Amino acid sequence: MGFYSTIIDEISFYTGLSPTAFFTIAFLTFLVYRTVTSMFVSPQDFNKPPVVSARSGSLFEVAEPRREAVEVGEMTETELRLYNGSDKSKPILISVKGQIYDVSEGRNFYGPGGSYTMFAGKECSRALALLSFKPQDINGNLQGLDESDLTILEDWEYKFIEKYPKVGQLVPEQRTQQIEQSQEDYLNEYQQQNRNL
Ligand code: HEM
Incomplete structure (x- = not known):
């Protein structure tokens, strides 16, 4: 409990914000970060094959492997x-x-x-x-x-x-x-x- 209240005091002291305001801002910042980063693909993931749903059925049809086209x-x-x-x-x-x-x-x-x-x-x-x-x-x-x-x-x-x-x-x-x-x-x-x- 002592540790928890020290943290709360330190947050208020250094940021001038109430703990509720501090955690709300921190959470919103995290959400913005996640949303923005999810718009980009990392170079490692770029060449990976697309993830195919394990479910099968009309809505989640498993894609057939793409065949090379043959010239007629x-x-x-x-x-x-x-x-x-x-x-x-x-x-x-x-x-x-x-x-x-x-x-x-x-x-x-x-x-x-x-x-x-x-x-x-x-x-x-x-x-x-x-x-x-x-x-x-x-x-x-x-x-x-x-x-x-x-x-x-x-x-x-x-x-x-x-x-x-x-x-x-x-x-x-x-x-x-x-x-x-x-x-x-x-x-x-x-x-x-x-x-x-
Ligand atoms: C009530 C009118 C129509 C509706 C609601 C409709 C609906 C659709 C839909 C939802 C697609 C799939 C689009 C996609 O995600 O690729 C599509 C594709 C297509 N539609 Fe229609 N369509 C209509 C009329 C027509 C007409 C009049 C023609 C030609 C005579 C046509 C020819 C095609 C062709 C060739 C495709 C492409 C299929 C492909 O991607 O290979 N459609 N249509």
Whole structure:
């Protein structure tokens, strides 16, 4: 008790504050310190993998390990349709402005039953530009689109560039043996990678 009252006396003597005021200020300072420091990441923590919740379920889905994207090269629209998520051994691909993106990470959106499954395996520039889900708009025809449609499309393109790996380009329908071979290699490599996960 003697020690406690000495501390209280010393605090009042040196700070001129009542013990209650002193401890309140000290506590608030600590809170401010914690809040500010929590806004920064220490250099040691920066490279650590993200912490994944041990809980599983719809709200706390455990993230699947990120797969390296495999380059597909050139593909026709007919071939692209095979990558619509119905075959789980294949990636889900989408084309925007002729560039093919591997959107497998967004399987919840594009896989069977997803809200945007109608875009999977398709060139969907027109639909995105017009914000349309109509089957007749799910193609790469940009005719008749105005400036604002094209701006919307560009915004979508940036979103895809940012979020998904670009794995190839759409080409006109005639196939060459070389394209066929490169796609076979692509699928083999993709399946090989998935087996290794
Ligand atoms: C009632 C209207 C709509 C609502 C409430 C809605 C809602 C959403 C939400 C919540 C997301 C997820 C955003 C995120 O966290 O990444 C999303 C993504 C998306 N939406 Fe919509 N949306 C609507 C209309 C549309 C329309 C008209 C289109 C195109 C025709 C569209 C295409 C997409 C696409 C492509 C994604 C991106 C999925 C991805 O990240 O890969 N949405 N939408």
